[in-house]
Amino acid sequence: MGVYFRKFLNEVTAGAAIDQNQEVDTKFIAEVLKDYSLQQIQLRVKKIWLHEFYDFCTTQLNEKSVEVMGDLLKFESDMMTIQVIENSRNYSQLVSARGREAERKKYISKVGYLYPDRNERLSNVQDFKSLVAALEASPYEAMLRQVSSNDDGRNEAENQGVTIGK
Numbered sequence: 001m002g003v004y005f006r007k008f009l010n011e012v013t014a015g016a017a018i019d020q021n022q023e024v025d026t027k028f029i030a031e032v033l034k035d036y037s038l039q040q041i042q043l044r045v046k047k048i049w050l051h052e053f054y055d056f057c058t059t060q061l062n063e064k065s066v067e068v069m070g071d072l073l074k075f076e077s078d079m080m081t082i083q084v085i086e087n088s089r090n091y092s093q094l095v096s097a098r099g100r101e102a103e104r105k106k107y108i109s110k111v112g113y114l115y116p117d118r119n120e121r122l123s124n125v126q127d128f129k130s131l132v133a134a135l136e137a138s139p140y141e142a143m144l145r146q147v148s149s150n151d152d153g154r155n156e157a158e159n160q161g162v163t164i165g166k
Contacts, residue, residue, distance in 0.1 A: 077112035
């Protein structure tokens, strides 16, 4: 995972170092990482890993392995996409649709079954019902429909005040 963490560090420090014309040292890296929660770092590193592992599988493995691993990695990527979208809905710093979409792109992989066909619909998700609607006619729609939702559009966890990260 160290290789992928290094790539993450390169991503987050490259633009900042160029913009500020600053040397990238441990102090600079520590300052940049203050802007990221552990979950954000994990998701970004996982996205890098998913892309590279998917590329490896599709170029280096035999046909049957590509089929099996490709399916697993696409499913994992889709679950990550759904998680990011659901968790970002209530993130207070992402009040504007433009900010939400830009931030989501940092974490959402282009490896899954949802990309690119549902990308636009998913980028417009504002509540749980619109997430389910964006996944209409996919296997994920049935899974999300099993999550109870009240008339106010809040799911069971939201009604109890429980979310990931709280």
